Amino acid sequence: MKGPLGFNADDLLQETLAFQRKLAEGLKVLPGVDEVDYGATARQEVWRDGRVVLYRFVGDTPPTARVPLLIVYALVNRPYMVDLQADRSLVRGLLAQGEDVYVLDWGYPDRSERYLTLEDYLLRFLDGAVDALRREAGVPAIDVLGVCQGGTFSLCYAALRPHKLRNLVTMVTPVDFHTPDNMLSSWARTVDVDLMVDTVGNIPADLMNASYLMLKPFRLNLQKYVGLLDILDDKQALEDFLRMEKWIFDSPDLAGEAFREFVKQFYQRNGLVEGGIEIGGEPVDLAAVDMPLLNIYAEQDHLVPPAASRALAGRTGSQDYSELSFRGGHIGIYVSGRAQREVPAAIHRWLRERDAG
Numbered sequence: 589m590k591g592p593l594g595f596n597a598d599d600l601l602q603e604t605l606a607f608q609r610k611l612a613e614g615l616k617v618l619p620g621v622d623e624v625d626y627g628a629t630a631r632q633e634v635w636r637d638g639r640v641v642l643y644r645f646v647g648d649t650p651p652t653a654r655v656p657l658l659i660v661y662a663l664v665n666r667p668y669m670v671d672l673q674a675d676r677s678l679v680r681g682l683l684a685q686g687e688d689v690y691v692l693d694w695g696y697p698d699r700s701e702r703y704l705t706l707e708d709y710l711l712r713f714l715d716g717a718v719d720a721l722r723r724e725a726g727v728p729a730i731d732v733l734g735v736c737q738g739g740t741f742s743l744c745y746a747a748l749r750p751h752k753l754r755n756l757v758t759m760v761t762p763v764d765f766h767t768p769d770n771m772l773s774s775w776a777r778t779v780d781v782d783l784m785v786d787t788v789g790n791i792p793a794d795l796m797n798a799s800y801l802m803l804k805p806f807r808l809n810l811q812k813y814v815g816l817l818d819i820l821d822d823k824q825a826l827e828d829f830l831r832m833e834k835w836i837f838d839s840p841d842l843a844g845e846a847f848r849e850f851v852k853q854f855y856q857r858n859g860l861v862e863g864g865i866e867i868g869g870e871p872v873d874l875a876a877v878d879m880p881l882l883n884i885y886a887e888q889d890h891l892v893p894p895a896a897s898r899a900l901a902g903r904t905g906s907q908d909y910s911e912l913s914f915r916g917g918h919i920g921i922y923v924s925g926r927a928q929r930e931v932p933a934a935i936h937r938w939l940r941e942r943d944a945g
Contacts, residue, residue: 626835627668629679631691635720639695640713642720645671647683655754656721656730657682657939659691660714662737663846664796665839667691669922670735673831676923681932687939688725692717696840702789704843706850707868710745718745718752729754729879731939736760736892736918740854743900744867747876755942757882757935760918762892764899766858772891775799776855785844793839832923861899874900880908880942882935886921887913910938 635642642658659679661667670691671679682689692714697704721730729752734742739761746753765773785791820826859865865872881904885897894913901909912934916924921931 626666626672626831628674628677629671629683634690634724635717637713637716639697639701640717641693641695642717643691643693645679645683645689645691647680647689651683651688652686653688653939654725655688655727655943656725657687657689658717658721658730658732659689660732660734660738660742661691661694662735663694663709663840663842664737664793666835667693667735667738669835669919672835672923673828676828676928678922678927678932681928682936685932685936687936690717690721694840697790697843698841699789702844705845705868706744706853709846710741711748711868711870714741714745715749715752718749722752727754728752731755731757733757733759733935734761737762737850740860743860743874743877743904744865744872746879747872747874748867748870750876750878753879755880755882755939756877757884757938758897758900759884760886760889760892760897760921761883761900762854762896763903764858764861764896765855766861767893767895767899769893770896772799773855773896776851779851781848781851781856785848789844791842791844791847793841796842797837797839860903874903875905877904878906880910881906882910882912882938884912884914884921884931884934886916886918888916888920889918891918908942 630646631643632646633641634644659667659670661670671677674680679689679691694709694713718730718732722728731754732742732746734740734757736759739758740763742756742758743761743763746756762770762773766777767773853859853865857864859872860874863873881900883897883900885892885894887894889897898911901911914921914927914931916927921927
């Protein structure tokens with residue numbers, strides 16, 4: 589007979605025995621787990637400025653696209669979430685479509701780079717990489733895919749140097765930082781960022797990771813590790829889990845001054861919506877973003893809520909604005925099976941339609 593909670597003593601016994609069998613199998617599997625790493629696709633360094641490196645991805649066949657596609661990632665994580673592993677790689681999907689794909693790796697800032705500003709990141713590093721690609725490809729403008737904070741950077745850059753971009757794709761990109769469902773923004777808006785940066789200098793990666801994990805403390809700090817027990821006897825699933833964990837916790841510290849500027853101008857002042865953003869003394873006006881623009885967001889994104897991304901509509905000067913939504917969360921839009929089938933093909937199709945036009 590079942591108790592009020594829907595189980596009895598025999599159910600508990602069977603659950604305990606199953607758990608013991610799982611642990612026993614896991615002890616056999618664990619010694620055979622290989623060293624894991626992310627970044628599945630071969631790449632070549634093509635340009636460098638200090639720690640910032642521009643890489644070109646090398647596909648199985650030469651690209652058919654004439655215009656380079658530059659991926660601009662956020663500062664807070666390594667950019668290889670877009671190339672996590674062979675069967676979970678936005679990069680491989682784009683290469684298979686014929687795109688000529690590059691990524692800008694921001695590196696790991698140290699204390700000597702505490703005073704790097706947003707001007708350094710956008711008008712020195714990003715602009716330098718764009719110019720290098722324009723020269724190499726012999727084209728006046730390139731395509732850019734901006735991801736998360738990298739999408740916000742790409743929008744600002746497109747407003748400041750619109751003649752250098754042919755097409756712009758933004759992906760899970762925050763635009764309105766004050767939507768009511770944005771918990772991360774609610775925290776950032778109350779931070780005394782001047783005191784924080786003046787005290788610690790560069791912002792420690794562990795502090796940022798802890799902030800993200802606390803957005804969903806039960807799921808991200810407990811539930812996923814309890815779920816780990818279910819895959820202890822599956823070598824491939826275990827390596828996939830460890831690869832994701834390695835990426836999550838291999839995060840760079842953040843240059844203090846750039847962090848100060850970003851929190852103040854975007855999180856606290858909501859500058860892309862309210863106006864007033866300046867990069868290196870130059871005003872950022874989204875009306876200057878006049879190239880074709882594709883805005884992609886994830887429907888279950890807890891870091892960048894859909895409303896924060898959809899706020900881009902009607903705020904730019906583009907006469908060719910499109911939106912695409914995909915089921916999944918902030919990370920799933922890169923690594924889920926459905927994303928592998930749909931996202932690279934959608935980006936490629938949109939780009940080629942602009943070429944045809």
